[in-house]
Amino acid sequence: MTITIKDIAREANVSITTVSMILNNKGDSFSEETRNKVLRLVEEMGYKPNALARSLVTKKTKTIGLIVPDITNPFYTQTARAIEDVANNKGYSLILCNTDNDFNKEKKYIKVLKEKYIDGIIFTTSAFIHLDKVREIIGDTPIILLDENVEADIIHGVFLDNLEGGYEAAKHLLQLGHRRIACVTGPPNTKNAIDRMNGFKKALKEFEVPFCEDLVYEGNYKLESGIKAVEKFEDKEYSAIFAFNDMMAFGVYKGLKSKGLKVPDDVSIVGFDNLNLSEIVEPCLTTVAQPNYEMGTTAAKMLINIIEDKNLKDNVQIYKPQLIVRGSTKSIEE
Known part of the structure; x- marks a missing residue:
């Protein structure tokens, strides 16, 4: 039998209001004895x-939603773990939604969460770039954008300086003497x-190296993109590849191996994210x-903090990237 607040009040010989307030x-x-x-x-x-009854009174469910584009990507797995750790410590539950980079699934999950x-x-979007699209669907629900920035200064979010990250990756390869650098x-x-x-x-311009459109492959942040990129570049001249995330870089490793090419002797590779697997592949x-x-x-x-009406020091937190040099890159003069 489910015990209710009414049962507690009857046994304590006090009113339901008294029990609720305590x-x-x-x-x-109330006296210490009554409490x-x-x-x-x-x-x-x-x-x-x-x-549910408590949420109707407090207007709070102590639940937050997390929307990610691909939970199979270790980047989002570790990020989700961090969010769950904080939520659990603060007494909140977490509902995780995976969208598979599908705009329609994003809209569906937002509706379900509301x-x-x-x-x-907390929203890591694959499709939204403009603030009006975010507001149109989210409404007045508190939202934090994570990883994927939007073209607005007033949104709450946590981001990486991705321009600096791309610059550091390219500069590293250029400093090693590479001039024909492919991109995934x-x-x-x-x-x-x-x-x-x-x-x-920006780095190419700084080193006075022309940008080559034929050395660009449009990927989707999945391993298969790296494999397909190597296929596309097969008849191109290049000495290095910059993959815009580590998962695609791992695909590049696999694609190059299938062609009998060695990393970094034949092709240098730079990834993005620093996933744990980046220290396991050979070369690292x-x-x-x-x-x-x-x-x-x-x-x-x-x-x-927003949910609990606490003041925020900053609406936006931007983190700086760090280049980690390992064994997948070398000077073309070595």
Whole structure:
């Protein structure tokens, strides 16, 4: 039998209002004896608060949503773990939604989360770039954008300086003497891919190296893109490849091996993300690191602060990337 607040009130010989106020930490006006009696009966009788009923009163469900484009990508797995750790520590539950980079699934999951009266959403989008599209679907639900920036200054978000990351990756290869550098990009409608490409072009311009459109393959951040890129570049002249994430870089490894080419003797490779696997592949992958666990932690704390009406020091937190040089790159003069 389910124990209700009415049962507690009857056993304690007090009103339902009294029990409710004590359970919601608003019982300072009652005697210590009354508070102790109510709390003792709650424990003895095994009373469990009705989360739905409580949410109707407080207008809060202590639940947040997380929308990611591809949970199979270890970058999002580690980020999701960071968010779950913070949520659990703060007494919140987390609902995870995977969209497979599908715009329609993004809209569907936003609707589902809002129907469940979640308190806020952390959103790693694959399709949204403009603020009006975000507002149109999200409405007034608190939202933190993570990883994928938008063209607006007033949105709350946690991002990486992707332009700087693309620049550092290209500069490293250029400093090693590479001049024919191929790129495996992300989807063209994502701002992080756009920024990484702009950073890449910035480095080329600085070194007075022309940008070659025929050395660009449009990927989707999955391993298969790296394999297909090697196929496309088969009849091209190049000495290095910059993959816009590590998963595609791993695909490049596989594609080059199938062609009998060695890394870095024949082709140097730079990735992006610094996934744990980048230290396992042979040779270990040179990559641009972004602190995904820290970014996830910051996003979760920021969202909960908004939900709980606490002041934020900054609306946007931007992290700096770090180039990690390992064995997949070498000077073409070595």
